[in-house]
Amino acid sequence: MFFEELATVKGAMILDTEIAGVVERLLVGHPPGRSDPTEFFGARFDAGLAWVHYPVGCGGRGADPKQHRAVEEALDDAGAPSSFALNPIGIGMVGPTIAQHGTARQRGRYLRPLYTAEEIWCQLFSEPGAGSDLASLATRAERDGDKWVVNGQKVWTSLGHKAHFGLLLARTDVDAPKNHGLTTFLVDMHAPGVDTRPLRQMTGHAEFNEVYLDDVRLRTDAQLGPEGKGWQVATTTLMNERVSIGRSMATMASPADTAVRLFRERSERDPVLRARVAGMWIESEIGRLITERAGQLGQTGDPGPVGSVGKLFGAEHALRVHNLILDLLGPDGMLYPRFGDNGAPMEHAPQVAFLRSRANTIEGGTSEVMRNILAERVLGLPRDDSGPRDRPWKDIPRN
Numbered sequence: 001m002f003f004e005e006l007a008t009v010k011g012a013m014i015l016d017t018e019i020a021g022v023v024e025r026l027l028v029g030h031p032p033g034r035s036d037p038t039e040f041f042g043a044r045f046d047a048g049l050a051w052v053h054y055p056v057g058c059g060g061r062g063a064d065p066k067q068h069r070a071v072e073e074a075l076d077d078a079g080a081p082s083s084f085a086l087n088p089i090g091i092g093m094v095g096p097t098i099a100q101h102g103t104a105r106q107r108g109r110y111l112r113p114l115y116t117a118e119e120i121w122c123q124l125f126s127e128p129g130a131g132s133d134l135a136s137l138a139t140r141a142e143r144d145g146d147k148w149v150v151n152g153q154k155v156w157t158s159l160g161h162k163a164h165f166g167l168l169l170a171r172t173d174v175d176a177p178k179n180h181g182l183t184t185f186l187v188d189m190h191a192p193g194v195d196t197r198p199l200r201q202m203t204g205h206a207e208f209n210e211v212y213l214d215d216v217r218l219r220t221d222a223q224l225g226p227e228g229k230g231w232q233v234a235t236t237t238l239m240n241e242r243v244s245i246g247r248s249m250a251t252m253a254s255p256a257d258t259a260v261r262l263f264r265e266r267s268e269r270d271p272v273l274r275a276r277v278a279g280m281w282i283e284s285e286i287g288r289l290i291t292e293r294a295g296q297l298g299q300t301g302d303p304g305p306v307g308s309v310g311k312l313f314g315a316e317h318a319l320r321v322h323n324l325i326l327d328l329l330g331p332d333g334m335l336y337p338r339f340g341d342n343g344a345p346m347e348h349a350p351q352v353a354f355l356r357s358r359a360n361t362i363e364g365g366t367s368e369v370m371r372n373i374l375a376e377r378v379l380g381l382p383r384d385d386s387g388p389r390d391r392p393w394k395d396i397p398r399n
Protein backbone atom coordinates (compact mmCIF):
# COMPACT_ATOMS: atom_id res chain seq x y z
CA MET A 1 0.00 0.00 0.00
CA PHE A 2 2.79 2.37 1.03
CA PHE A 3 4.35 2.33 -2.47
CA GLU A 4 1.08 2.87 -4.39
CA GLU A 5 0.13 5.82 -2.19
CA LEU A 6 3.49 7.49 -2.68
CA ALA A 7 3.35 6.90 -6.42
CA THR A 8 0.25 9.10 -6.65
CA VAL A 9 2.31 12.06 -5.37
CA LYS A 10 3.81 12.48 -8.88
CA GLY A 11 2.46 15.80 -10.15
CA ALA A 12 1.29 16.58 -13.69
CA MET A 13 2.03 19.79 -15.63
CA ILE A 14 -0.81 22.03 -16.79
CA LEU A 15 -1.12 22.21 -20.59
CA ASP A 16 -1.87 25.61 -22.16
CA THR A 17 -5.33 25.61 -23.85
CA GLU A 18 -4.07 26.52 -27.33
CA ILE A 19 -1.33 23.89 -27.22
CA ALA A 20 -3.81 21.34 -25.82
CA GLY A 21 -5.85 21.91 -28.99
CA VAL A 22 -2.81 21.28 -31.20
CA VAL A 23 -2.04 18.08 -29.24
CA GLU A 24 -5.61 16.92 -29.70
CA ARG A 25 -5.56 17.55 -33.46
CA LEU A 26 -2.28 15.64 -33.74
CA LEU A 27 -3.77 12.66 -31.89
CA VAL A 28 -6.97 12.72 -33.97
CA GLY A 29 -5.04 12.99 -37.25
CA HIS A 30 -2.49 10.35 -36.28
CA PRO A 31 -4.04 7.99 -33.72
CA PRO A 32 -1.25 6.30 -31.70
CA GLY A 33 -1.13 2.57 -32.33
CA ARG A 34 -2.73 2.94 -35.77
CA SER A 35 -0.23 5.38 -37.32
CA ASP A 36 3.21 4.69 -38.65
CA PRO A 37 5.61 5.95 -35.89
CA THR A 38 7.86 7.82 -38.34
CA GLU A 39 4.85 9.65 -39.78
CA PHE A 40 3.68 10.43 -36.27
CA PHE A 41 7.09 11.89 -35.31
CA GLY A 42 7.09 14.00 -38.49
CA ALA A 43 3.55 15.28 -37.85
CA ARG A 44 4.52 16.07 -34.25
CA PHE A 45 7.56 18.04 -35.46
CA ASP A 46 5.50 19.91 -38.09
CA ALA A 47 2.87 20.78 -35.47
CA GLY A 48 5.60 22.41 -33.37
CA LEU A 49 5.24 19.84 -30.61
CA ALA A 50 8.73 18.29 -30.82
CA TRP A 51 10.34 20.92 -28.60
CA VAL A 52 7.43 23.28 -28.05
CA HIS A 53 9.72 26.08 -26.77
CA TYR A 54 11.86 26.16 -29.97
CA PRO A 55 11.07 28.62 -32.77
CA VAL A 56 8.45 27.85 -35.42
CA GLY A 57 10.07 25.73 -38.17
CA CYS A 58 12.49 24.11 -35.70
CA GLY A 59 9.93 21.70 -34.25
CA GLY A 60 8.57 24.31 -31.84
CA ARG A 61 6.01 27.07 -31.37
CA GLY A 62 8.06 29.56 -29.36
CA ALA A 63 6.07 28.59 -26.26
CA ASP A 64 6.97 28.68 -22.56
CA PRO A 65 9.64 25.99 -21.97
CA LYS A 66 7.58 24.53 -19.11
CA GLN A 67 5.01 23.49 -21.69
CA HIS A 68 7.45 20.99 -23.20
CA ARG A 69 7.11 18.62 -20.24
CA ALA A 70 3.32 19.08 -20.27
CA VAL A 71 3.19 18.10 -23.97
CA GLU A 72 5.37 15.04 -23.30
CA GLU A 73 3.09 13.96 -20.47
CA ALA A 74 -0.11 14.49 -22.51
CA LEU A 75 1.29 12.45 -25.43
CA ASP A 76 2.65 9.72 -23.12
CA ASP A 77 -0.77 9.44 -21.46
CA ALA A 78 -2.35 9.05 -24.92
CA GLY A 79 0.04 6.17 -25.70
CA ALA A 80 1.94 8.14 -28.38
CA PRO A 81 5.27 6.69 -29.55
CA SER A 82 8.50 8.48 -28.61
CA SER A 83 11.51 8.77 -30.92
CA PHE A 84 13.92 9.51 -28.04
CA ALA A 85 14.80 5.85 -27.48
CA LEU A 86 15.62 5.47 -31.20
CA ASN A 87 17.88 8.52 -31.36
CA PRO A 88 18.80 9.47 -27.77
CA ILE A 89 21.98 11.40 -28.58
CA GLY A 90 20.33 13.17 -31.50
CA ILE A 91 17.23 14.25 -29.62
CA GLY A 92 18.72 14.70 -26.15
CA MET A 93 21.96 16.46 -27.09
CA VAL A 94 22.59 17.24 -30.76
CA GLY A 95 19.12 18.71 -31.48
CA PRO A 96 19.39 21.36 -28.73
CA THR A 97 22.97 22.15 -29.87
CA ILE A 98 22.00 22.65 -33.53
CA ALA A 99 18.94 24.64 -32.49
CA GLN A 100 21.10 27.00 -30.41
CA HIS A 101 24.24 27.29 -32.55
CA GLY A 102 23.24 26.24 -36.07
CA THR A 103 22.60 28.45 -39.09
CA ALA A 104 19.07 28.62 -40.51
CA ARG A 105 20.19 26.19 -43.23
CA GLN A 106 21.62 23.71 -40.70
CA ARG A 107 18.48 23.85 -38.54
CA GLY A 108 16.29 23.36 -41.61
CA ARG A 109 18.41 20.49 -42.96
CA TYR A 110 19.05 18.46 -39.80
CA LEU A 111 16.43 18.94 -37.08
CA ARG A 112 13.41 17.22 -38.64
CA PRO A 113 15.05 13.90 -39.71
CA LEU A 114 16.92 13.91 -36.39
CA TYR A 115 13.62 14.18 -34.54
CA THR A 116 11.87 11.51 -36.63
CA ALA A 117 14.93 9.24 -36.05
CA GLU A 118 15.34 8.80 -39.81
CA GLU A 119 18.86 10.13 -39.22
CA ILE A 120 20.64 8.78 -36.14
CA TRP A 121 23.35 10.88 -34.49
CA CYS A 122 26.40 10.16 -32.36
CA GLN A 123 28.75 12.34 -30.33
CA LEU A 124 32.43 12.39 -31.41
CA PHE A 125 33.96 14.07 -28.37
CA SER A 126 36.00 11.65 -26.15
CA GLU A 127 39.44 10.43 -27.20
CA PRO A 128 41.84 7.89 -25.71
CA GLY A 129 43.77 10.79 -24.08
CA ALA A 130 40.84 13.17 -23.48
CA GLY A 131 37.75 12.21 -21.47
CA SER A 132 37.26 14.15 -18.25
CA ASP A 133 39.75 16.71 -19.54
CA LEU A 134 37.93 16.91 -22.86
CA ALA A 135 39.40 20.30 -23.82
CA SER A 136 42.84 18.69 -24.18
CA LEU A 137 41.69 16.63 -27.20
CA ALA A 138 44.05 16.12 -30.15
CA THR A 139 41.90 15.38 -33.23
CA ARG A 140 42.91 18.04 -35.75
CA ALA A 141 40.83 19.87 -38.35
CA GLU A 142 42.95 21.90 -40.78
CA ARG A 143 41.84 24.14 -43.58
CA ASP A 144 42.62 23.08 -47.15
CA GLY A 145 41.12 25.60 -49.57
CA ASP A 146 37.36 25.59 -49.03
CA LYS A 147 37.46 22.30 -47.08
CA TRP A 148 38.39 21.17 -43.58
CA VAL A 149 40.56 18.02 -43.35
CA VAL A 150 40.13 16.00 -40.16
CA ASN A 151 42.57 13.48 -38.67
CA GLY A 152 42.39 11.78 -35.29
CA GLN A 153 40.76 9.10 -33.16
CA LYS A 154 37.62 9.16 -31.05
CA VAL A 155 36.50 6.51 -28.58
CA TRP A 156 33.43 5.47 -26.57
CA THR A 157 31.25 6.68 -29.47
CA SER A 158 27.80 5.38 -28.52
CA LEU A 159 25.65 4.40 -31.53
CA GLY A 160 28.54 5.27 -33.88
CA HIS A 161 27.88 2.00 -35.76
CA LYS A 162 24.27 3.03 -36.46
CA ALA A 163 24.75 6.77 -36.87
CA HIS A 164 24.28 8.74 -40.09
CA PHE A 165 25.93 11.84 -38.59
CA GLY A 166 28.27 12.71 -35.74
CA LEU A 167 28.80 15.91 -33.79
CA LEU A 168 32.57 16.33 -33.82
CA LEU A 169 34.77 18.44 -31.55
CA ALA A 170 38.20 19.01 -33.12
CA ARG A 171 41.25 21.21 -32.63
CA THR A 172 41.61 23.96 -35.22
CA ASP A 173 44.28 26.07 -33.48
CA VAL A 174 47.21 24.47 -31.65
CA ASP A 175 48.65 27.86 -30.61
CA ALA A 176 45.60 28.84 -28.57
CA PRO A 177 45.00 27.67 -24.97
CA LYS A 178 43.26 24.29 -24.95
CA ASN A 179 39.67 25.56 -24.54
CA HIS A 180 40.05 28.27 -27.19
CA GLY A 181 41.41 26.33 -30.17
CA LEU A 182 38.40 24.05 -30.73
CA THR A 183 35.67 24.04 -33.38
CA THR A 184 32.54 21.87 -33.76
CA PHE A 185 31.55 20.08 -36.99
CA LEU A 186 28.67 17.99 -38.33
CA VAL A 187 30.21 14.88 -39.89
CA ASP A 188 28.67 12.34 -42.28
CA MET A 189 29.56 9.01 -40.65
CA HIS A 190 29.68 7.35 -44.08
CA ALA A 191 32.12 9.85 -45.58
CA PRO A 192 35.41 8.49 -46.98
CA GLY A 193 38.01 8.23 -44.16
CA VAL A 194 35.54 7.54 -41.32
CA ASP A 195 36.21 4.06 -39.89
CA THR A 196 33.88 2.91 -37.09
CA ARG A 197 34.90 -0.14 -35.04
CA PRO A 198 32.53 -1.51 -32.37
CA LEU A 199 33.86 -2.19 -28.85
CA ARG A 200 32.35 -4.97 -26.73
CA GLN A 201 31.39 -4.18 -23.14
CA MET A 202 31.19 -6.47 -20.11
CA THR A 203 27.43 -6.81 -20.70
CA GLY A 204 28.28 -8.64 -23.93
CA HIS A 205 26.72 -5.85 -26.01
CA ALA A 206 28.61 -3.48 -28.30
CA GLU A 207 26.93 -0.11 -27.65
CA PHE A 208 29.90 2.05 -28.42
CA ASN A 209 32.81 2.27 -30.83
CA GLU A 210 36.20 3.67 -31.60
CA VAL A 211 36.10 5.95 -34.63
CA TYR A 212 39.15 6.68 -36.77
CA LEU A 213 39.12 9.85 -38.86
CA ASP A 214 41.65 9.66 -41.62
CA ASP A 215 41.85 12.67 -43.98
CA VAL A 216 38.10 13.19 -43.73
CA ARG A 217 37.20 16.16 -45.91
CA LEU A 218 34.40 18.43 -44.71
CA ARG A 219 32.78 21.33 -46.51
CA THR A 220 32.96 24.64 -44.64
CA ASP A 221 29.20 24.52 -44.09
CA ALA A 222 29.79 21.45 -41.91
CA GLN A 223 31.13 23.82 -39.26
CA LEU A 224 28.70 24.38 -36.37
CA GLY A 225 29.19 27.72 -34.64
CA PRO A 226 32.16 30.06 -35.08
CA GLU A 227 35.70 28.80 -35.59
CA GLY A 228 37.51 28.61 -32.24
CA LYS A 229 34.23 28.61 -30.27
CA GLY A 230 33.82 24.83 -30.18
CA TRP A 231 34.09 24.74 -26.41
CA GLN A 232 31.02 26.98 -26.03
CA VAL A 233 29.09 24.79 -28.50
CA ALA A 234 30.24 21.61 -26.73
CA THR A 235 29.17 23.03 -23.37
CA THR A 236 25.58 23.22 -24.67
CA THR A 237 25.85 19.56 -25.70
CA LEU A 238 27.38 18.45 -22.38
CA MET A 239 24.83 20.28 -20.24
CA ASN A 240 22.01 18.74 -22.23
CA GLU A 241 23.76 15.34 -22.03
CA ARG A 242 23.65 15.34 -18.23
CA VAL A 243 19.98 16.29 -18.16
CA SER A 244 19.26 13.74 -20.90
CA ILE A 245 21.06 10.89 -19.09
CA GLY A 246 19.37 11.83 -15.82
CA ARG A 247 16.00 11.95 -17.59
CA SER A 248 16.42 8.62 -19.35
CA MET A 249 17.47 7.02 -16.05
CA ALA A 250 14.37 8.52 -14.40
CA THR A 251 11.90 7.57 -17.16
CA MET A 252 13.11 3.99 -17.64
CA ALA A 253 11.18 1.35 -15.69
CA SER A 254 12.55 2.26 -12.27
CA PRO A 255 14.95 -0.37 -10.87
CA ALA A 256 13.54 0.54 -7.44
CA ASP A 257 10.17 -0.80 -8.68
CA THR A 258 11.94 -4.04 -9.66
CA ALA A 259 13.33 -4.25 -6.12
CA VAL A 260 9.83 -3.77 -4.66
CA ARG A 261 8.41 -6.43 -7.00
CA LEU A 262 11.12 -8.96 -6.14
CA PHE A 263 10.70 -8.26 -2.42
CA ARG A 264 6.98 -8.98 -2.71
CA GLU A 265 7.32 -12.02 -5.00
CA ARG A 266 9.72 -13.67 -2.60
CA SER A 267 7.36 -13.01 0.36
CA GLU A 268 10.37 -11.61 2.16
CA ARG A 269 9.94 -10.90 5.86
CA ASP A 270 13.50 -9.73 6.62
CA PRO A 271 13.02 -6.25 8.22
CA VAL A 272 16.52 -5.10 7.25
CA LEU A 273 15.89 -5.95 3.60
CA ARG A 274 12.47 -4.31 3.82
CA ALA A 275 14.06 -1.09 5.10
CA ARG A 276 16.64 -1.20 2.28
CA VAL A 277 13.90 -1.61 -0.36
CA ALA A 278 11.84 1.26 1.10
CA GLY A 279 14.95 3.47 1.34
CA MET A 280 15.83 2.74 -2.27
CA TRP A 281 12.32 3.58 -3.46
CA ILE A 282 12.49 6.92 -1.62
CA GLU A 283 15.93 7.58 -3.17
CA SER A 284 14.54 6.89 -6.63
CA GLU A 285 11.75 9.44 -6.04
CA ILE A 286 14.29 12.06 -4.92
CA GLY A 287 16.28 11.34 -8.10
CA ARG A 288 13.16 11.72 -10.22
CA LEU A 289 12.36 15.10 -8.67
CA ILE A 290 15.93 16.42 -9.12
CA THR A 291 15.82 15.29 -12.75
CA GLU A 292 12.44 16.91 -13.25
CA ARG A 293 13.82 20.21 -11.94
CA ALA A 294 16.97 19.94 -14.07
CA GLY A 295 14.82 19.14 -17.12
CA GLN A 296 12.67 22.24 -16.57
CA LEU A 297 15.71 24.47 -16.06
CA GLY A 298 17.32 22.91 -19.15
CA GLN A 299 14.35 23.92 -21.28
CA THR A 300 15.02 27.54 -20.37
CA GLY A 301 18.47 27.16 -21.96
CA ASP A 302 20.80 26.48 -19.03
CA PRO A 303 20.18 23.64 -16.57
CA GLY A 304 23.22 24.88 -14.60
CA PRO A 305 24.77 22.58 -12.02
CA VAL A 306 21.41 20.95 -11.23
CA GLY A 307 21.88 18.71 -14.29
CA SER A 308 25.22 17.54 -12.87
CA VAL A 309 23.70 17.01 -9.42
CA GLY A 310 20.92 14.90 -10.97
CA LYS A 311 23.42 12.93 -13.03
CA LEU A 312 25.61 12.25 -9.96
CA PHE A 313 22.65 11.27 -7.78
CA GLY A 314 21.13 9.02 -10.46
CA ALA A 315 24.42 7.24 -11.21
CA GLU A 316 25.25 6.54 -7.58
CA HIS A 317 21.65 5.47 -6.88
CA ALA A 318 21.82 3.08 -9.85
CA LEU A 319 24.83 1.30 -8.30
CA ARG A 320 23.08 0.92 -4.94
CA VAL A 321 19.72 -0.20 -6.30
CA HIS A 322 21.23 -2.77 -8.69
CA ASN A 323 23.32 -4.19 -5.83
CA LEU A 324 20.10 -4.55 -3.83
CA ILE A 325 18.33 -6.28 -6.74
CA LEU A 326 21.14 -8.81 -6.99
CA ASP A 327 20.86 -9.45 -3.23
CA LEU A 328 17.11 -10.01 -3.68
CA LEU A 329 17.71 -12.41 -6.58
CA GLY A 330 19.91 -14.59 -4.37
CA PRO A 331 21.68 -17.36 -6.32
CA ASP A 332 19.77 -16.33 -9.53
CA GLY A 333 21.81 -13.13 -9.43
CA MET A 334 24.82 -15.15 -10.59
CA LEU A 335 23.09 -16.21 -13.83
CA TYR A 336 23.51 -14.27 -17.06
CA PRO A 337 20.31 -14.65 -19.07
CA ARG A 338 21.30 -13.62 -22.59
CA PHE A 339 18.07 -14.84 -24.20
CA GLY A 340 14.52 -15.18 -22.84
CA ASP A 341 12.10 -18.08 -23.40
CA ASN A 342 11.02 -16.55 -26.74
CA GLY A 343 14.63 -16.36 -27.95
CA ALA A 344 14.75 -12.54 -27.78
CA PRO A 345 17.83 -10.91 -26.19
CA MET A 346 17.28 -10.18 -22.48
CA GLU A 347 18.82 -6.71 -22.62
CA HIS A 348 16.83 -5.54 -19.61
CA ALA A 349 17.30 -8.59 -17.38
CA PRO A 350 18.28 -7.39 -13.87
CA GLN A 351 21.62 -9.20 -14.05
CA VAL A 352 22.45 -7.42 -17.35
CA ALA A 353 21.21 -4.10 -15.92
CA PHE A 354 23.52 -4.62 -12.91
CA LEU A 355 26.53 -4.83 -15.23
CA ARG A 356 25.35 -1.91 -17.39
CA SER A 357 24.79 0.31 -14.34
CA ARG A 358 28.57 0.39 -13.71
CA ALA A 359 28.85 2.63 -16.79
CA ASN A 360 26.43 5.21 -15.34
CA THR A 361 29.19 6.65 -13.13
CA ILE A 362 31.43 7.19 -16.20
CA GLU A 363 29.26 8.13 -19.21
CA GLY A 364 28.42 11.82 -19.62
CA GLY A 365 31.13 12.79 -17.11
CA THR A 366 32.37 10.70 -14.18
CA SER A 367 30.97 10.98 -10.67
CA GLU A 368 34.27 12.54 -9.54
CA VAL A 369 33.93 15.25 -12.19
CA MET A 370 30.27 15.83 -11.19
CA ARG A 371 31.46 16.26 -7.58
CA ASN A 372 33.99 18.84 -8.75
CA ILE A 373 31.17 20.78 -10.47
CA LEU A 374 29.05 20.53 -7.33
CA ALA A 375 31.98 21.72 -5.19
CA GLU A 376 32.80 24.68 -7.40
CA ARG A 377 29.43 25.85 -8.70
CA VAL A 378 27.12 25.02 -5.79
CA LEU A 379 29.38 25.14 -2.72
CA GLY A 380 31.74 27.84 -4.05
CA LEU A 381 34.90 25.87 -3.18
CA PRO A 382 38.20 26.68 -4.97
CA ARG A 383 38.51 25.48 -8.59
CA ASP A 384 39.96 22.08 -9.46
CA ASP A 385 43.34 23.15 -10.87
CA SER A 386 44.01 21.31 -14.14
CA GLY A 387 47.10 23.32 -15.08
CA PRO A 388 47.72 26.79 -16.51
CA ARG A 389 44.74 27.96 -18.55
CA ASP A 390 46.57 30.38 -20.82
CA ARG A 391 49.37 28.08 -22.07
CA PRO A 392 49.13 27.19 -25.81
CA TRP A 393 47.78 23.64 -26.28
CA LYS A 394 50.87 22.62 -28.27
CA ASP A 395 53.10 23.39 -25.24
CA ILE A 396 51.12 21.26 -22.78
CA PRO A 397 52.90 17.92 -22.15
CA ARG A 398 50.85 14.95 -23.44
CA ASN A 399 51.17 11.19 -22.94
Ligand SMILES: Cc1cc2nc3c(=O)[nH]c(=O)nc-3n(C[C@H](O)[C@H](O)[C@H](O)COP(=O)(O)OP(=O)(O)OC[C@H]3O[C@@H](n4cnc5c(N)ncnc54)[C@H](O)[C@@H]3O)c2cc1C
Binds near residue numbers: 157208363372
Ligand atom coordinates in the same frame (compact mmCIF):
# COMPACT_ATOMS: atom_id res chain seq x y z
C1 LIG B 1 28.61 3.82 -21.67
C2 LIG B 1 29.42 5.00 -22.11
C3 LIG B 1 29.04 5.71 -23.22
C4 LIG B 1 29.79 6.81 -23.65
N1 LIG B 1 29.39 7.44 -24.79
C5 LIG B 1 30.15 8.46 -25.27
C6 LIG B 1 29.82 9.06 -26.53
O1 LIG B 1 28.84 8.71 -27.18
N2 LIG B 1 30.62 10.03 -27.01
C7 LIG B 1 31.70 10.48 -26.33
O2 LIG B 1 32.36 11.40 -26.81
N3 LIG B 1 32.06 9.92 -25.14
C8 LIG B 1 31.30 8.92 -24.60
N4 LIG B 1 31.66 8.32 -23.40
C9 LIG B 1 32.91 8.75 -22.76
C10 LIG B 1 32.77 9.44 -21.43
O3 LIG B 1 32.32 10.75 -21.60
C11 LIG B 1 34.17 9.37 -20.77
O4 LIG B 1 34.43 8.00 -20.52
C12 LIG B 1 34.22 10.14 -19.49
O5 LIG B 1 34.14 11.52 -19.73
C13 LIG B 1 35.52 9.83 -18.71
O6 LIG B 1 36.66 9.96 -19.49
P1 LIG B 1 37.76 8.82 -19.55
O7 LIG B 1 37.09 7.51 -19.77
O8 LIG B 1 38.80 9.25 -20.50
O9 LIG B 1 38.36 8.77 -18.07
P2 LIG B 1 39.48 9.73 -17.47
O10 LIG B 1 39.11 11.14 -17.74
O11 LIG B 1 40.81 9.26 -17.92
O12 LIG B 1 39.31 9.47 -15.91
C14 LIG B 1 39.91 8.34 -15.25
C15 LIG B 1 39.57 8.48 -13.75
O13 LIG B 1 40.15 9.70 -13.22
C16 LIG B 1 39.12 10.48 -12.59
N5 LIG B 1 39.38 11.91 -12.81
C17 LIG B 1 39.73 12.46 -14.01
N6 LIG B 1 39.85 13.81 -13.85
C18 LIG B 1 39.54 14.09 -12.56
C19 LIG B 1 39.49 15.29 -11.79
N7 LIG B 1 39.77 16.48 -12.35
N8 LIG B 1 39.13 15.20 -10.47
C20 LIG B 1 38.86 13.99 -9.91
N9 LIG B 1 38.91 12.81 -10.59
C21 LIG B 1 39.24 12.86 -11.89
C22 LIG B 1 37.84 10.04 -13.26
O14 LIG B 1 36.72 10.29 -12.43
C23 LIG B 1 38.07 8.54 -13.48
O15 LIG B 1 37.78 7.84 -12.31
C24 LIG B 1 30.94 7.23 -22.94
C25 LIG B 1 31.31 6.50 -21.79
C26 LIG B 1 30.57 5.41 -21.38
C27 LIG B 1 31.00 4.67 -20.15
